[in-house]
Amino acid sequence: MRILINENEIGKRVAEMGQRIGRDFQDQRLTIVGVLTGSLVFLADLTRQLAIPHRIGVLQASSYRGAMTVAGPLHVNLELVPDLEGRHVLLLDDILDTGQTLATLVDEVRRLGPLSVRTAVLLRKIGRQSVPFEPNYWGFEIPDVFVVGYGLDYHDEHRHLPYLAGLDAAEVAAGAEGIR
Numbered sequence: 001m002r003i004l005i006n007e008n009e010i011g012k013r014v015a016e017m018g019q020r021i022g023r024d025f026q027d028q029r030l031t032i033v034g035v036l037t038g039s040l041v042f043l044a045d046l047t048r049q050l051a052i053p054h055r056i057g058v059l060q061a062s063s064y065r066g067a068m069t070v071a072g073p074l075h076v077n078l079e080l081v082p083d084l085e086g087r088h089v090l091l092l093d094d095i096l097d098t099g100q101t102l103a104t105l106v107d108e109v110r111r112l113g114p115l116s117v118r119t120a121v122l123l124r125k126i127g128r129q130s131v132p133f134e135p136n137y138w139g140f141e142i143p144d145v146f147v148v149g150y151g152l153d154y155h156d157e158h159r160h161l162p163y164l165a166g167l168d169a170a171e172v173a174a175g176a177e178g179i180r
């Protein structure tokens with residue numbers, strides 16, 4: 001495992017994002033909707049960098065069921081999303097990879113009737129996007145490596161790491177055989 005972005009760099013960038021988002025949503029009724037589980041740490045840090053009042057909700061989306069690069073069908077659970085009537089939504093995810101997840105989720109959340117839906121991701125992977133989709137806010141561009149930490153997992157492990165690390169091919173292969 002190799003550290004790609006350390007705790008300090010993440011903290012600085014999330015603070016910058018919070019300032020920009022706070023300015024952009026000034027005087028708007030904002031609800032941040034985090035995509036479980038990967039956005040959990042990002043959500044917790046970003047919300048405390050926002051100087052404007054806002055509500056927090058979550059939804060659940062999962063497509064990576066063990067397999068690393070091949071995403072299965074997307075399972076979406078909207079039951080935990082609070083009432084969005086009269087609200088502007090900022091949909092928050094950990095990483096933009098192919099773009100499939102966020103493109104789908106924006107449509108799903110729009111159907112719940114908010115005033116607007118914008119998106120923020122901490123990471124965007126270069127050269128992987130297959131669905132045309134432009135997030136409104138993003139933290140870092142990263143190369144096409146599998147990353148873990150700061151909420152991101154491999155087989156549900158490593159989410160607790162305070163930094164972002166890339167897994168090398170051997171670690172990915174070991175994980176595929178079951179890391180437990």
Ligand code: IMP
Nearest residue numbers: 038096097098099100101146147152153
């Ligand atoms: P997309 O639909 O291909 O854009 O994938 C987005 C989702 O895939 C994210 O919410 C992550 O859960 C997962 N994902 C994509 N790349 C990585 C990675 O490098 N590490 C951990 N999870 C990833």
Ligand code: MG
Nearest residue numbers: 036037038094
């Ligand atoms: Mg995820």
